[in-house]
Amino acid sequence: MTIELHTWNTPNGRKISVALEEMGLPYKVFPVHIGKGEQMKPEFLKISPNNKIPAIVDPEGPDGKPVSVFESGAILLYLGEKTGKFLPKSLGERIPVLEWLMWQMGGFGPMPGQVHHFIALEDETQRVYGLKRYSDETRRLYGVLDRRLADHEFVAGALSVADFAILGWAWRHERHKVSFADFPNVGRWYDTLMARPGVKRGMDAKLD
Known part of the structure; x- marks a missing residue:
């Protein structure tokens, strides 16, 4: 159904x-x-x-x-x-999927989401402070992801729900003012996923 x-x-x-x-x-x-x-x-x-x-x-x-x-x-x-x-059945293979899914839920979502919020503010004082704070943290998170993907095709080894979770936010990288030229491993991973028919x-x- x-x-x-x-x-x-x-x-x-x-x-x-x-x-x-x-x-x-x-x-x-x-x-x-x-x-x-x-x-x-x-x-x-x-x-x-x-x-x-x-x-x-x-x-x-x-x-x-x-x-x-x-x-x-x-x-x-x-x-x-x-x-x-x-979503792997064995606990050993499932651990990195859960780690990276929780990483997305706890950071790579809430932080870029704050960037979205402060970009739209008209109050310049609030906008500048908030945008720098959350943009810096968003770029740090992209760096974490880039280092992970330096020696992994997908974040948890095999393609998993963790990749789908992170992709939803990486899809908005331009709105985050983030260039994949600065995070080439993320860019490679993103292009690989976006080329999949599903x-x-x-x-x-x-x-x-």
């Missing part, structure tokens, strides 16, 4: 459309216009109590019963478990 993807055209939304395409799961997009506050509607809060996109509803969840999942990292882990794809479909999926 078809998974419901409740989302908007954001980095966190793209993580899930890419994963669904790569995993070959049928899905239907239900746009949640965050600019109009649709994420606060009672019907959406039933499946995403933190009023954030994305969220999914799987009619064929555990034991064949419907289930809803919110938080993009949790959704990626759920989909990986459901399909057995892009990733292309996920990136082209209409989410708004």
